[in-house]
Amino acid sequence: MPIKSVDHCKFCNSSSFVEFQAKERMLGLGDEFTYQHCQDCGSIQLKTIPEDLSNYYPRDYYSFSLLVKSSPIKNLLKSARMRLFLLGIDFLSPVYGYWLKKLNPKFNHKIADLGCGNGQLIYELNAGGFTNLHGFDPYVEKDLALAENCFLWKKELSQTDEKFDIIMMHHSFEHMAEPLQVLKDCHVHLKRGGKLLIRTPVADSEVFEKEKDLWVQLDAPRHLVIPSLKGFEVIARKAGFRLNEVEFDSDAFQFLGTELYKKGYSLNPENLENYFSPGEKKDYQKKALQYNEKGLGDQVCFYLERED
Numbered sequence: 001m002p003i004k005s006v007d008h009c010k011f012c013n014s015s016s017f018v019e020f021q022a023k024e025r026m027l028g029l030g031d032e033f034t035y036q037h038c039q040d041c042g043s044i045q046l047k048t049i050p051e052d053l054s055n056y057y058p059r060d061y062y063s064f065s066l067l068v069k070s071s072p073i074k075n076l077l078k079s080a081r082m083r084l085f086l087l088g089i090d091f092l093s094p095v096y097g098y099w100l101k102k103l104n105p106k107f108n109h110k111i112a113d114l115g116c117g118n119g120q121l122i123y124e125l126n127a128g129g130f131t132n133l134h135g136f137d138p139y140v141e142k143d144l145a146l147a148e149n150c151f152l153w154k155k156e157l158s159q160t161d162e163k164f165d166i167i168m169m170h171h172s173f174e175h176m177a178e179p180l181q182v183l184k185d186c187h188v189h190l191k192r193g194g195k196l197l198i199r200t201p202v203a204d205s206e207v208f209e210k211e212k213d214l215w216v217q218l219d220a221p222r223h224l225v226i227p228s229l230k231g232f233e234v235i236a237r238k239a240g241f242r243l244n245e246v247e248f249d250s251d252a253f254q255f256l257g258t259e260l261y262k263k264g265y266s267l268n269p270e271n272l273e274n275y276f277s278p279g280e281k282k283d284y285q286k287k288a289l290q291y292n293e294k295g296l297g298d299q300v301c302f303y304l305e306r307e308d
């Protein structure tokens with residue numbers, strides 16, 4: 001039973017759509033869904049959101065895999081590495097470095113990660129020396145302290161009264177049904193001048209343009225909305241944010257996953273690992289960097305700041 005069907009673009013409010021069908025391909029279930037492609041701003045949205053999406057999130061979905069904790073000594077090394085990295089000494093940069101640095105964080109900043117899954121990222125940031133970390137995810141089992149000053153909360157951001165210096169979403173925004181409301185909630189829960197980072201697939205991508213429903217990051221039906229840059233700017237402004245920068249950070253996955261779908265395979269780590277030669281993977285990574293330079297990659301980091 002569907003909960004609702006929308007008749008306007010959730011980004012620019014237009015009702016001019018081209019509809020297309022897309023199959024669930026990650027698990028290989030093959031169920032069909034209708035997506036709407038906005039003809040005004042280019043954003044994409046799932047037309048009718050099923051009431052129960054849990055069948056499409058298997059128990060071993062990556063977000064819920066077990067947290068990998070490291071030893072105290074390794075955590076000391078991570079902390080030393082983070083301090084050097086934020087000072088500009090990049091030779092051992094953490095893998096999440098490129099977006100972290102642009103947020104210009106202080107170690108005592110209060111940081112929220114929305115849709116954080118098992119909380120691995122905030123755990124790593126804690127190991128790196130950050131001291132006020134809060135992961136929110138209504139689908140985790142229960143509230144949990146992952147470490148001192150590092151908490152996993154089984155709730156939505158809107159269910160807390162806390163205010164943060166930084167809020168971030170790493171590929172969770174596209175799983176949320178009401179993008180404007182998400183940004184408004186972030187605005188309410190950011191301190192004055194607070195920063196918001198949203199990492200998400202974007203509908204402007206060349207791979208979507210070429211391959212349509214076979215694009216791996218369409219990810220039917222889990223991705224409920226995929227903004228275009230134009231559509232995202234509209235809701236960012238409406239929610240009271242200044243969009244400081246858009247950074248393309250797509251990688252080889254956009255080609256590898258899409259190629260697998262074209263061949264009729266599902267998306268499991270073994271297929272991703274074995275189907276392509278190391279040379280092919282390297283070439284695809286190179287191609288992704290070229291796409292990013294031209295603004296054609298299939299995902300971005302949106303860097304926003306609360307405007308008062």
Ligand SMILES: [Zn+2]
Nearest residue numbers: 009012038041
């Ligand atoms: Zn639109």
